[in-house]
Amino acid sequence: DYKYVAPVDSIPDHTQFHQIPNFELTSHKGLPFTFDSLKNKIWVVAFYSTNSEFVNEATKQLLQINFKYRHVEDIAILGLTLDSQYDTPEVLADYVEEVEAKSLYPDKWYFLTGDQPEINSLIREGFLIEDSTNIATMWLMDDNGHLRGRYNANFGEEIKKAKEDVALLKKEMDLREE
Template sequence: MRHQYTLICAILLTATVFASSCKNERKLPIYGLRDTKTVKNSDGTAGVDTIYQTIPAFKFLNQDSVYITNDHFKDKIYIADFFFTSCTSICPIMHRNLKMISEKFKNNPDVMFLSHTIDFKYDTPSVLKKYAQKLGVDGPKWQFVYGPKDSVYTLAEKSYLVAVNVDSTNRDGYVHQGFLVLIDKDRRIRGAYDGTNPEQVAQLEKDIPVLLAEDKK
């Protein structure tokens, strides 16, 4: 569960810096690992650029049995989460809340949604399709995707910093965190919100326009 603490700690560490900037123009923090590189400026002097962690390229089957890659979200911001269709605990709450968010931004082409199933045994595209229909989701704006266990679990824990796992002691067979992860147009993590917490879901709704405004500057 090391990555669980990585994301939570990143949020807590950034909160202090973010709070100090709230008096000025609001801007969302950037989460995840980061590195620096030396660059040459136009005047010949040396400078330093920050390299932020980004979501890597991926390729998964969606609810329509069509392969979806990161290019599908090019020049978009999106909210990602990890779930499974037979979940009886947090998933229904997460997706009811996310559905409300999706309704509020349904006419904005720059906002998309991406839900990864962690049930690699049962949640085939046809099952995801039925799940999406039951949720009342139709069209390309919200993608539900299925892929091999190693690919999905590695992406969750290494890139989105969300803990997922198979757990035979759990009645549903899987455990995972309920984060709704906000990704910007450069594939960087800009926020993580507990999808079962109304206050955090409301904050996500407020943060989406902030991120959209940032891209227009």
């Protein structure tokens, strides 16, 4: 049911993509985190709640991408909470500490929380998701904050495709910089 938005390597320059609006959230370090924090970075975004039974599977899938691109500075992994009442910066910091034991590269991964209405707005208007109670997707955003891919995080083939698309998007970004 989830479809890839477009093959990254065959997109004409004039193609218009949906852009994520500016946002202001809080990282697991308790620091402000905005759209500008991701300038010139490719983002892989997943939605989670640390008290959900599915968080470990989502984290496992994202760890694959995190590991593959651990040495690539302009790729970031974002975890955006669905439950800001529970997922405070302190809870997220504890979760990050737990996940770091599984080879998390902390400078690449940002766990974000914030005001629940702003998160809900970002989910609906930014990621175009109507039902935030059942999100099992990963999103690929280019270095300008444009939506470039959507993947079902429950399927290994989708994760493999996401890794390939990150590589293609990185090539596209590098070509623009030349």
